[in-house]
Amino acid sequence: MARRRQAVTIKHVAADAGVSLQTVSRVVNKDTGVRPEMMSRVQASIDKLGYVPSIAAQRMGGSRSYLILALNDRERTIADWRARQGTDWFDQMMLGGMLTCAEHGYRLIVELVDTHSDHIERELLAAIAALQPDGVILTPPHSGNPLIINLLAAHGISFARIGSLTEGPGIRLIMDDARAARIATEHLLELGHTRIGFIAGPAEYELSGWRVDGWRSAMEAAGVANADLLAVGDFSYASGRAAAEQLLALPTPPTAIIASNDQMTLATLELARTRNLAVPADLSLISFDDTPIIRLAHPPLTAIVQPIAEVTTQAVNRIIADLGAHPTSPTPITVPALLSLRSSTARPREFRGR
Amino acid sequence: MARRRQAVTIKHVAADAGVSLQTVSRVVNKDTGVRPEMMSRVQASIDKLGYVPSIAAQRMGGSRSYLILALNDRERTIADWRARQGTDWFDQMMLGGMLTCAEHGYRLIVELVDTHSDHIERELLAAIAALQPDGVILTPPHSGNPLIINLLAAHGISFARIGSLTEGPGIRLIMDDARAARIATEHLLELGHTRIGFIAGPAEYELSGWRVDGWRSAMEAAGVANADLLAVGDFSYASGRAAAEQLLALPTPPTAIIASNDQMTLATLELARTRNLAVPADLSLISFDDTPIIRLAHPPLTAIVQPIAEVTTQAVNRIIADLGAHPTSPTPITVPALLSLRSSTARPREFRGR
DNA sequence: ATGAAAGCGCTAACAC
DNA sequence: GTGTTAGCGCTTTCAT
Numbered sequence A, B: 001m002a003r004r005r006q007a008v009t010i011k012h013v014a015a016d017a018g019v020s021l022q023t024v025s026r027v028v029n030k031d032t033g034v035r036p037e038m039m040s041r042v043q044a045s046i047d048k049l050g051y052v053p054s055i056a057a058q059r060m061g062g063s064r065s066y067l068i069l070a071l072n073d074r075e076r077t078i079a080d081w082r083a084r085q086g087t088d089w090f091d092q093m094m095l096g097g098m099l100t101c102a103e104h105g106y107r108l109i110v111e112l113v114d115t116h117s118d119h120i121e122r123e124l125l126a127a128i129a130a131l132q133p134d135g136v137i138l139t140p141p142h143s144g145n146p147l148i149i150n151l152l153a154a155h156g157i158s159f160a161r162i163g164s165l166t167e168g169p170g171i172r173l174i175m176d177d178a179r180a181a182r183i184a185t186e187h188l189l190e191l192g193h194t195r196i197g198f199i200a201g202p203a204e205y206e207l208s209g210w211r212v213d214g215w216r217s218a219m220e221a222a223g224v225a226n227a228d229l230l231a232v233g234d235f236s237y238a239s240g241r242a243a244a245e246q247l248l249a250l251p252t253p254p255t256a257i258i259a260s261n262d263q264m265t266l267a268t269l270e271l272a273r274t275r276n277l278a279v280p281a282d283l284s285l286i287s288f289d290d291t292p293i294i295r296l297a298h299p300p301l302t303a304i305v306q307p308i309a310e311v312t313t314q315a316v317n318r319i320i321a322d323l324g325a326h327p328t329s330p331t332p333i334t335v336p337a338l339l340s341l342r343s344s345t346a347r348p349r350e351f352r353g354r
Numbered sequence C: 001a002t003g004a005a006a007g008c009g010c011t012a013a014c015a016c
Numbered sequence D: 001g002t003g004t005t006a007g008c009g010c011t012t013t014c015a016t
Helices: A008-015 A021-029 A036-049 A055-060 A074-083 A089-102 A120-131 A146-155 A177-191 A206-221 A237-248 A263-272 A308-324 B008-017 B023-028 B036-049 B053-062 B074-083 B091-105 B120-131 B146-154 B177-193 B207-220 B239-248 B262-273 B308-323
Strands: A067-073 A107-113 A137-138 A158-162 A172-173 A196-200 A228-231 A256-259 A283-288 A304-305 A338-340 B069-071 B107-113 B135-140 B156-164 B171-174 B196-200 B231-232 B256-259 B284-287 B302-305 B339-341
Touching: A008 A021, A008 A036, A021 A036, A021 A107, A036 B262, A055 B053, A067 A074, A067 A089, A067 A120, A067 A228, A067 A308, A074 A107, A074 B091, A089 A107, A089 A308, A089 B074, A089 B091, A107 A120, A107 A137, A107 B107, A120 A146, A120 A283, A137 A146, A137 A308, A137 B023, A146 A158, A172 A308, A177 A196, A177 A256, A177 A338, A177 B091, A196 A206, A196 A237, A196 A263, A206 A228, A228 A237, A237 A263, A256 A263, A263 A283, A263 B308, B008 B023, B008 B036, B008 B177, B023 B036, B023 B256, B053 B120, B069 B074, B069 B308, B074 B091, B074 B107, B091 B107, B091 B308, B107 B120, B120 B146, B120 B308, B135 B146, B146 B156, B156 B177, B156 B308, B171 B308, B177 B196, B177 B207, B177 B256, B177 B339, B196 B207, B196 B239, B196 B262, B207 B231, B239 B256, B239 B262, B239 B339, B256 B262, B262 B284
Parallel strands: A067 A107, A067 A137, A137 A158, A158 A172, A196 A228, A196 A256, A256 A283, A283 A304, B069 B107, B069 B135, B135 B156, B156 B171, B196 B231, B196 B256, B256 B284, B284 B302
Antiparallel strands: A304 A338, B302 B339
16 A cells, blocks of 8 residues: 555645745634735635645644544443444434534544443543544543543543533533423323332433432422332343332332333333233333334333434534633533323323213 | 643653664554564553554554544435434444444544535545545445545545445445345245235445345246336335335235335335235235334334444455555455344235135 | 654744 | 744654
8 A cells, every 4th residue: 555645735735826834724724814815815726726634734733633532331332233222322422413523624533431441541541642632522421420521621622521410620411301300200290190100220320310300309399209119220121121010019009100211111111011001091101212112112102302413513512612712611501302292191090081 | 722742652652661763663563573572661661651652643654544434325324313213224334333443443434425416526535635544434325436436546545335346446345135135035935925026225226226136036036027016216215105005006916015125114014004904914024124113113024134234344354454455355245134034924815724 | 673864744833 | 914943743764
């Protein structure tokens, strides 16, 4: 393979336009202090020659790398891909992230890192050293990891934390999980349910707690709070099944259940089928992920729609905006989630025919 | 934002190990001609300091960029993401591509390009100039695009073409669509079907033709070929619906239909429901994508499982293997697809009770 | 087998 | 406003 060189470099443009390298650089980077006439002359040469700066060289020159790194949980991401169940957190992140990066001339690079690994620090440092990204997007469950956020801050890298409210550096963005859970709970309360079970996600995800909070606060406001109605899973199907069994085994089992993700909701639906509980006649169900698997279930399930693409878009925009300026806004950004009503919720049996 | 420098560079390692830059470089790149004793000394310093080379600097030095570019169709990819229907071509590509890149110390960068655009050449050149990728993965419908493959070849970039058999440079990989279609058709023939309809994909995808070929050859071998049983769609739901309508409107309509992707199959299923045709009792159905939406349909649909992750893995491996050596193997690589039997195929009505 | 020097394409800092 | 100079971190010559 021949030593591949840049086809057309800044030098060629400079020569063609009859100006210095620096002037070309200024035009490319839209720096101030170039005469309009000069600018258009240089721009003409750029267009004519089809010049595009090398991001490697730009990085070497000491400026930006035009790279943004998205950090995802290795185990979960790979498991989702392999399972082929339609979980599209990753895709929605790409949708928001890639397109927004492209708008700014940036590229998004994905990196999978082990949450539970003790060499997570080494992994991250290696990625930073190799790529020198201008910004990093942290997704759950990394978003609140003090090791990660302190390391990023120490390196002066602009970064966003999706789904974390933990104090500390970094742009925080949430999808208002508490409010989403509250809305879901209130929907069930309005239908007449009072025994509304909740299947929480694992504690390593901050949002697991918020969702519980939202459910609890709505239940308390209605005067029907009951700690027995809370079960905990780890987002897996098996754990959802176990949690649902726990809830349905109660002396007075719930007439409705909200589960913190699609797999656990599906497990609950399946368990209901096994127990000859009709959904929604005997048991109402709400999922916290609006994946295809949920929409195609029988019945199609009412679900919280999380604005993952939108929140990622905002993450990228804020990261890039923060590159020039210094500090990071201390107030978290909230992008609201929606409740998508389908056919898995109805009035409880005792309310029928009223 | 402060001018960010590499924390630990090759210089630091050289100083720490008491050798020259060049020796460190040789050790990092596993070059030959370094005494084992020297090598381990340098390696010790590398580990101690946590040195990781900057890919920007590596590229600038004139060597590899350690970047592989995956080129996907912009319109279709974004449409799939937005639709949230569980289409996971992209995810499977990432699964195979990212992980395999990582094994070799490479990164995968995704680029979306417009197929139908006349400035596709400009877009590609810009991406190449900016990123200087060592390799490119072409996915359908780009894989056979002469503009693209000639441009890549001219730039001396190692590249793989997934789903194309068009003559020309580049590593060709296919999932044996013809054979897959044949297997699906034979399965239906064995059940006793003779009027097996086929809904083809758009002609801009080479694999559309192969699938038709596979179907036709199986039909001919069974002596039941009939050109009327072929309809053409564009992979969209609407086009699938129209194609299915065309087939079912035949004087003697098919008793089984194979559709070239999940959306068109789903459209056919829905049309069957509308017409009060039971699946599989009145109409057997086979899909060419094994997406969640297909598995969750009622009934769950028999489908061709395409080894997208595996083929992408091989694409990356071959690209990287070709970097050192020169030429590209002229013979296409074939990764077999599978037929996943579910509940949408049965014997045709006239065979019942035999 | 190892080291020294030159240069990749670009930007920052400074001069004009 | 514009040009000049000096690196950035690495790899490639080419010496030794």
